[in-house]
Amino acid sequence: MSTRRRVLALARKDWHELARNPQAIAPLIVVPLLLVVLLPAGVILFGANPALTSTVTGLQSFLDHLPEGMLPAGLDPSQTIVYAVVVYFLAPLFLVIPVMVASVTAASSFVGEKERRTVEGLLYTPLTDRELVFGKVLAAMLPAVGIAWASFLVYAVLVNVLGGPLLGGIFFPTWTWAIIVVLLVPLVAFLATALIVMVSGRATTMQGAQGIAVLVVLPVVAIVVGQATGLLLFDVGIALAAAAVLALLDLAVFGFVVRSVSRERIVTRL
């Protein structure tokens, strides 16, 4: 009971601080929303234009290698582009968004407290290393997932409103998409956040934490995100299996991060 209370108290504290920092919040909300509005709107409105497929890197190759049976029957070329891009090509975006948001919020988790000289007080409380890491991960991960889900909602409404007339009604999301958003987004966010929290615990400046996060965390997450399109091309079962593997990876990484906590390093390397 008190473990849950301590973890939530720590996370709530970070949320309150984030909520009172409009300069930090604005880009976290605006950038994802722009991505999920501009990209699909451009594809749907200009999908028939060959210039689009030649402009977006990798899109033509993706369309050329799309396996048989992945598209509903009877779509004309412009419908095919819109459907393929909206349903398959942009899927990794929703795994990138939480990572992007978490990389900002999690990078400051420990090093931000170090810079503001608040961290030592926290270490004198009954928080265990596990609670400390979990509270910090939760504090950075939940906004990241929330923003990703909100972006997904906007994306879903937008593509159906704009693309529905072209494709003959509501065509999004598919079941595999639902699994990606409901399961994979939190799992990827957790993985990225835990790794960045670890980096933050060892960094001495915020810039250092963000720099190292890019070097250490993003390649790992990029591998996971890179598989997203492939997952969509399979089926629900494969996506569930991927979620299970990612959940195990999350547990292993979390355990590793908890073991790597060094209170001495946190208070003495300021």
Place this chain on the structure above:
Amino acid sequence: MAAETRTAGAADVLRADGLAKRYGDRDAVADLTLAVGTGRAFGLLGPNGAGKTTSVRLLTGLLPASAGRVELFGETLGPGNASRLRARVGVQTDTELYATLSARENLRIWGDLFDVDRRRLPGRIDEVLEMLGLASRADSLVGEFSKGMRQKLAVARAVLHEPELLFLDEPTADLDPEAAADLVDYLRSLIRAGGTTVVLCTHQLHGLEALCDDLGILVDGRLVATGPVDDLLAARWPTPGFRLEVGGDPAAAARTIAAAGGAPVLESDGALTVALPTEDRVPALVAALVAAGVPVHAVVPLRPTITDYYFATVDDAAARREEARA
């Protein structure tokens, strides 16, 4: 090996045996041995850089010791029980509070972290804010507070959960004299009425010395003196001293005192100080002066203070260090 503080008749809340912290070839703290009994106030004094903050970090398990052990509430402190034992400890150091949160929000978080009863927490927050004179600013952001107000809030945060053991690191450092006196009064009530055990780390002694039952003086990471305050003062100044304010020729007065068996010291303001084996000798000395025609305006007993003891001990340590270098 440093001498150990003993507080007879009281169970030890805190014990340290041979505690050390080494960074490379530098001893931040070496061979720290002390014991603090329930309801006692232990003053850990020392100049800047003496190792006070490192000692607090070691005694609370925040830093792993290079050698030695710490016992809190009768249990050896280790990774397995540190969280549980820290729930019974309050610590105020010079760390910052959360500037974008209000005083009340800062305390609410601490109440949750220390698992203060949810129904009692709002009332308890009001109570500590009131006691420390911050009630009218409860909902102001801490970023708007003066240094002194932050200092008081840091103390409020440390005492919120009514800890059995309270570490205070320079608690009056940023306070004006009136606020410092108020805080000292509050701490006195906490110790005397609440039975809270306090470890007080400071190099600013003014006003705090009245709180301390026991003393430890750290110099260069080593405890150079420790024990109950009265015992330390009595050991250092076994004979009581007196200041005599006399009229006429002070030199003549000094000769009279010397003839009566005293060893007077003429001070720059013309007064004389003299050490006597017992207070009983004072009336005879005054009578001898009066008989010699020396007007005696005042006899003031000189009671050595912790401040006197601190400076004398630190000076001794510096002299020993110079000797060793030579």
